[in-house]
Amino acid sequence: MKAVGLRNYLSLDHPDSLLDVDLPKPSPTGHDVLVAVRAIAVNPADAKERMRGTKTEDPPRILGWDAAGVVEAVGDKVTLFRPGDELYYAGSLIRPGCYAEYQLVDERIVGPKPKSLSFAQAAALPLTTLTAWEALFDRMHIDSLGGDRGASVLIVGGAGGVGSIAIQLAKQVAKLKVIATASRPESAQWCLDLGADEVIDHHGDIVAQLRGKGLPGVSFVLLTNSPDAHFPAAAQAVLPQGLIASILPFENPPDLSPLFLKSAGFVFELMFTRSMFTTPDMLEQHQILTRVSGLIDSKALRTTLNETLTPINAANLKRAHALLESGKAIGKVVLEGF
Secondary structure, X not given: OEEEEEOOOOOOOOOOOOEEEEOOOOOOOOOEEEEEEEEEEOOHHHHHHHHHOOOOXXXXXXXXXXXXXXXXXEOOOXXXXXXXXXXXXXXXXXXXXXXXXXXXXXXXXXXXXXXXOOHHHHXXXXXXXXXXXXXXXXXXXXXXXXXXOOOEEEEEXXXXXXXXXXXXXXXXXXXXXXXXXXXXXXXXXXXXXXXOOEEEOOOOOHHHHHHHOOOOOEEEEEEOOOHHHXXXXXXXXXXXXXXEXXXXXXXXXXXXXXXXXXXOEEEEOOOOXXXXXXXXXXXXXXXXXXXXXXXXXXXXXXXXXXXXXXXXXXXXXXXXXXXXXXXXXXXXXXXXXX
16 A cells, blocks of 8 residues: 655755555454545644654654544444545554554544535534543633533634534533633634634733733633743633633643642643553443534534545655744645545
8 A cells, every 4th residue: 555654863954754655455453443534634743753863763653643534444343434435533642643544543533424525625623622622622622512602711822623523512512711822813713703703912911911801810721832931821811710722832841839829730632542551431432523513513613624635645744844843834734535
């Protein structure tokens, strides 16, 4: 099968950073489904993993954690899907990724592709949707049925992949007042188009800007980028008994003591945790993606796709990685077709 892989962990200016390769087609067993990949999306995790290792990979390592495709075959324990079903999923960080014509993925972290979306539109969603859903509803315990209606959430990095779907989930599903951050006119407009009530600049004084909007603080804060830079403002902005969630680790451990007097909390979110540790609630990701598929088809949510490249090959993946590394991507970048 065709695939794009790496043998060594290199910067994009190296010609061998990503390579077109040919690998054996895998076969499913157990809970695995074999997916014929139709479209993939790129994420910051892809670029980080491309640079993270030190050893030479033989066979080449396949990256990629966002895909949509069709079930080709199923393992003997599969009960949720059958050949011909259309799927979307994010996969597992510790297994071969989706930069390939075929991929094995555990059925428990796969959802039915929204019927109203193309494969490219669907591929833009899984990783960021799971991340945002888990951060909002599992980690910060916001009521996904609207029980916290009217509470406020600050989403730092609203125009990125996670921010783009988090705005929609917070507004359309949880019925919150959504304040997003963006630093450019086009990214600010993107956030407003997705449903944000207010947009402020994360390069400015976040607390002062909130007060300028008549907000003494917010009940929830979701940090989707640069937690080291934004945690101090988040700690100031969060209201008593509020919660802050980050989807990235800190480079330097922060001082959490500013949260003490407020009895406020801090949590991390990594959507790969359930698949990495085969947690007892691993099936929850299938259920989340299934619910989101329904929300998409009912027009409550929309895809976050903003740019499509064709075909799926090393050259186009390098272009996509470069866009992510520039920090100027809005929404999601998707590649379609081998």
